[in-house]
Amino acid sequence: xxxxxxxxxxxxxxxxxxxxxxxxxxxxxxxxxxxxxxxxxxxxxxxxxxxxxxxxxxxxxxxxxxxxxxxxxxxxxxxxxxxxxxxxxxxxxxxxxxxxxxxxxxxxxxxxxx
Amino acid sequence: xxxxxxxxxxxxxxxxxxxxxxxxxxxxxxxxxxxxxxxxxxxxxxxxxxxxxxxxxxxxxxxxxxxxxxxxxxxxxxxxxxxxxxxxxxxxxxxxxxxxxxxxxxxxxxxxxxxx
Numbered sequence: 001x002x003x004x005x006x007x008x009x010x011x012x013x014x015x016x017x018x019x020x021x022x023x024x025x026x027x028x029x030x031x032x033x034x035x036x037x038x039x040x041x042x043x044x045x046x047x048x049x050x051x052x053x054x055x056x057x058x059x060x061x062x063x064x065x066x067x068x069x070x071x072x073x074x075x076x077x078x079x080x081x082x083x084x085x086x087x088x089x090x091x092x093x094x095x096x097x098x099x100x101x102x103x104x105x106x107x108x109x110x111x112x113x114x
Numbered sequence: 115x116x117x118x119x120x121x122x123x124x125x126x127x128x129x130x131x132x133x134x135x136x137x138x139x140x141x142x143x144x145x146x147x148x149x150x151x152x153x154x155x156x157x158x159x160x161x162x163x164x165x166x167x168x169x170x171x172x173x174x175x176x177x178x179x180x181x182x183x184x185x186x187x188x189x190x191x192x193x194x195x196x197x198x199x200x201x202x203x204x205x206x207x208x209x210x211x212x213x214x215x216x217x218x219x220x221x222x223x224x225x226x227x228x229x230x
Binding site: 031033035040041042043044045048050056058088090092102103105107108110 | 118123149156157158159161164205215216217218219220221222223
């Protein structure tokens with residue numbers, strides 16, 4: 001049972017490049033999330049999904065896209081990378097069971113855009 | 115929208131002593147959930163403790179306990195017998211009731227330093 005797996009762990013992009021951050025979970029969780037963590041700012045929600053085929057914007061969605069074709073996978077796409085997207089990105093999942101369950105996090109991806 | 119405020123950017127405590135981290139939140143809901151997460155230098159986010167708003171009893175997990183004051187919208191974390199391994203960033207988080215589909219709202223974090 002691997003939990004939430006994120007790849008890559010580190011990445012450097014040039015301004016204007018694109019990339020996809022991968023996230024997979026093997027816990028059969030319904031809900032999945034992408035957060036970004038900037039120094040001194042806590043975690044901010046980018047996008048979330050309540051199930052395959054359903055996604056919705058969070059607090060800071062601009063510059064990102066997501067898809068959820070399966071329960072297990074929730075990739076985050078960055079188009080035309082900008083320096084403002086330099087951050088640590090966390091994928092998380094939780095199980096919907098009527099009451100809120102804690103988020104299970106991946107180990108994060110540190111992205112630098114130069 | 116809900117907000118979570120952690121007013122202590124950094125706290126320092128001697129090993130084996132007790133430390134309390136503060137958290138306040140703003141919400142108009144009566145049913146919700148609160149969490150404390152720990153983030154060590156490894157960057158991993160680890161759940162420390164959770165509290166359901168409908169429960170009056172404060173949650174405890176070994177050396178970790180909370181002081182939940184619903185009327186004051188306060189949710190502090192007490193760490194007893196501090197250990198070097200407790201050094202980390204600590205984040206307070208709020209979640210809606212009803213499954214929490216739209217995730218948690220996090221505070222900015224408190225950096226906890228343990229002095230040997």
